[in-house]
Amino acid sequence: MDSHTPPDPAQLFSEERSADVVAASFARTPDPRLRRILTSLVRHLHGFVKDVELTEREWAAAIEFLTATGQACTSTRQEFILLSDVLGASMLVETINNRAGEGLTESTVEGPFHMVASPPRELGADIAEDGKGTPCLVTGSVAGPDGRPVPAAAVDVWQANDEGFYDVQQPGVQPDLNLRGLFTADGEGRFWFRSIVPRHYPIPQDGPVGRLLEATARHPNRPAHIHFEVSAPGYRTVTTHLFVAGAPFIDSDAVFGVKPSLVREFPEVDDPERAATAGLPNPFRTVNFDVVLRPDTADLEA
Amino acid sequence: MDSHTPPDPAQLFSEERSADVVAASFARTPDPRLRRILTSLVRHLHGFVKDVELTEREWAAAIEFLTATGQACTSTRQEFILLSDVLGASMLVETINNRAGEGLTESTVEGPFHMVASPPRELGADIAEDGKGTPCLVTGSVAGPDGRPVPAAAVDVWQANDEGFYDVQQPGVQPDLNLRGLFTADGEGRFWFRSIVPRHYPIPQDGPVGRLLEATARHPNRPAHIHFEVSAPGYRTVTTHLFVAGAPFIDSDAVFGVKPSLVREFPEVDDPERAATAGLPNPFRTVNFDVVLRPDTADLEA
Structure with a gap:
């Protein structure tokens, strides 16, 4: 049996390192502007989740809300723009x-x-x-x-x-x-x-x-x-x-x-x-x- | 003609005050936990937009992406959970x-x-x-x-x-x-x-x-x-x-x-x-x- 190198903990997810680890996953994005936007998005999204310590039930409610918002959109209605507004x-x-x-x-x-x-x-x-x-x-x-x-x-x-x-x-x-x-x-x-x-x-x-x-x-x-x-x-x-x-x-x-x-x-x-x-x-x-x-x-x- | 009190600039939107003004709009939310979550969400969302100085075209692309994500959800597929993942x-x-x-x-x-x-x-x-x-x-x-x-x-x-x-x-x-x-x-x-x-x-x-x-x-x-x-x-x-x-x-x-x-x-x-x-x-x-x-x-x- 081969012995394996254990995964590098610095690359793995933890509460403390979450934003760094996820931002690093976007490091090879070819478009530098998209890379910059996603890196910032990840940092602010993780900052929000940590700030309020979102519960699993609240997370599920957020998923439901976003899904319903997308599904309310039609050719004549844009509920995500309304949410942004x-x-x-x-x-x-x-x-x-x-x-x-x-x-x-x-x-x-x-x-x-x-x-x-x-x-x-x-x-x-x-x-x-x-x-x-x-x-x-x-x-x-x-x-x-x-x-x-x-x-x-x-x-x-x-x-x-x-x-x-x-x-x-x-x-x-x-x-x-x-x-x-x-x-x-x-x-x-x-x-x-x-x-x-x-x-x-x-x-x-x-x-x-x-x-x-x-x-x-x-x-x-x-x-x-x-x-x-x-x-x-x-x-x-x-x-x-x-x-x-x-x-x-x-x-x-x-x-x-x-x-x-x-x-x-x-x-x-x-x-x-x-x-x-x-x-x-x-x-x-x-x-x-x-x-x-x-x-x-x-x-x-x- | 009545003379009107001009609107209070401190309550009106500006680039500098945007997060404060929008957070204040949620101040009367009856559920204190929902109020706390939305206040934090607004601060992090505005922080993200300001950090990257999101263009109007990028904003429109984000609206389209979120809408498509909601519309990809069915009874057997949850694309917003996948996005969260x-x-x-x-x-x-x-x-x-x-x-x-x-x-x-x-x-x-x-x-x-x-x-x-x-x-x-x-x-x-x-x-x-x-x-x-x-x-x-x-x-x-x-x-x-x-x-x-x-x-x-x-x-x-x-x-x-x-x-x-x-x-x-x-x-x-x-x-x-x-x-x-x-x-x-x-x-x-x-x-x-x-x-x-x-x-x-x-x-x-x-x-x-x-x-x-x-x-x-x-x-x-x-x-x-x-x-x-x-x-x-x-x-x-x-x-x-x-x-x-x-x-x-x-x-x-x-x-x-x-x-x-x-x-x-x-x-x-x-x-x-x-x-x-x-x-x-x-x-x-x-x-x-x-x-x-x-x-x-x-x-x-x-």
């Missing part, structure tokens, strides 16, 4: 990858409702095709960090109605493409259109993520907002929201999308003449959003 | 929850193949019902930490054959319940049975976890082992493996199940008389496993 991971990734810099418009999550292309509309058009809700005049401008206007910038907007639903959630109830519009800023980078004041709404609650929110006494609501995606040649596109100041849940967005710089008053204007000029009933609400884009130097750097 | 999380949870203490037999993962009850067999029985493989006499004992034998301890064993397959993986090829047995130790806590030397085998490679192993140049194999679950009234049950010293992959188990204290030589014996006594052809292999159980004081402490 309510754990703040989506916003963290978004924020890290879109560091705005002083004076630049901050971004926030795109969300799942930009699923249809917004219809091109003339400046001043009313995107509330069914005329329901509190009328609102939205004005704004697009400029670079030096204050120079960005003429003909593309301003893509979409929003929920005053019951908290997007058009795609209420086919047959709302007109197709209701509360969506793709505008082209004028020669001085200005834009304006008519809409309504949006309402807050809940994220889907009928899946594993909904059960998580319920078990943790968290509400599922996103505060009222209008989505903007603003782009122009030579500038980095910004995907963001404009939030309604003082609206419900403004301090507790279920997906952590609110940044202070994106919150605006929507003051009421009682001025029949301005209302007539804007093509809105009097009184009406107003909001202004001056967007500052970052020059895109990626082409130069590449 | 290859990330060492299963072994870490197992190890934390079964700290053996000096001199006690260490545990390891149960694995997915204890899915059928082992048939009760007499001491000395041959569990290799098809007679294929290298014959092996397995002997051992069960005792407490003071060395006192544990009479009539239940010794449940199951193992792969010499091609690396369990009976349930080869219905119609292997006899039902091949290489499984539930033994009762004798009055001095001793047990013995006949079997074969097991072979290493790969974990399932045809799903997302298999793709992860391939992308990271990791092999999918578990080194050869015999599963043991040893229990007796008044003692804590130990679920563990006996590994074959010097066998392939003994230093690189795909699921990190090897602990040095569980590795044994399986020496060959060339002794016609002993072979005849054991009921095995000569020569044959042998292995001995002396199990030390921890007295279960849980009832007293409860």
Whole structure:
């Protein structure tokens, strides 16, 4: 009988060495970026398990939860994105990858409702095709960090109605493409259109993520907002929201999308003449959003 | 128009405060243990995302991978457990929850193949019902930490054959319940049975976890082992493996199940008389496993 070299304990698993041993198993990963990500993932995952001393029953519950989350996904529903959202991971990734810099418009999550292309509309058009809700005049401008206007910038907007639903959630109830519009800023980078004041709404609650929110006494609501995606040649596109100041849940967005710089008053204007000029009933609400884009130097750097 | 209190920036999301803000959202979780787990999870998850500065494309790939992992699960396959296994999380949870203490037999993962009850067999029985493989006499004992034998301890064993397959993986090829047995130790806590030397085998490679192993140049194999679950009234049950010293992959188990204290030589014996006594052809292999159980004081402490 041969005598064997005993296995090297330093290569074998133990509570103390667990992260080192598992990280070492990824040492031959050909892609250095994948190797780096998995090494860090292992260290943080093991750190978590050790920190809470996860029990076997809790581990089994976690396996069940993750499995149910995967199985709740369909072609029209992404429960893992929702989980990432309510754990703040989506916003963290978004924020890290879109560091705005002083004076630049901050971004926030795109969300799942930009699923249809917004219809091109003339400046001043009313995107509330069914005329329901509190009328609102939205004005704004697009400029670079030096204050120079960005003429003909593309301003893509979409929003929920005053019951908290997007058009795609209420086919047959709302007109197709209701509360969506793709505008082209004028020669001085200005834009304006008519809409309504949006309402807050809940994220889907009928899946594993909904059960998580319920078990943790968290509400599922996103505060009222209008989505903007603003782009122009030579500038980095910004995907963001404009939030309604003082609206419900403004301090507790279920997906952590609110940044202070994106919150605006929507003051009421009682001025029949301005209302007539804007093509809105009097009184009406107003909001202004001056967007500052970052020059895109990626082409130069590449 | 009312003037609104602006949202409190300390409650709103930012790259610096992300973990604090999200952890705070779980502050009203009624179950304190769930609150503690989620708070720690959030801190480690955000720590990971910040450490690697995960890109939006990498985040999307992670969402896709997790979704595919959930969708690969069926009533007979658990891909998330497999993921937990290859990330060492299963072994870490197992190890934390079964700290053996000096001199006690260490545990390891149960694995997915204890899915059928082992048939009760007499001491000395041959569990290799098809007679294929290298014959092996397995002997051992069960005792407490003071060395006192544990009479009539239940010794449940199951193992792969010499091609690396369990009976349930080869219905119609292997006899039902091949290489499984539930033994009762004798009055001095001793047990013995006949079997074969097991072979290493790969974990399932045809799903997302298999793709992860391939992308990271990791092999999918578990080194050869015999599963043991040893229990007796008044003692804590130990679920563990006996590994074959010097066998392939003994230093690189795909699921990190090897602990040095569980590795044994399986020496060959060339002794016609002993072979005849054991009921095995000569020569044959042998292995001995002396199990030390921890007295279960849980009832007293409860």
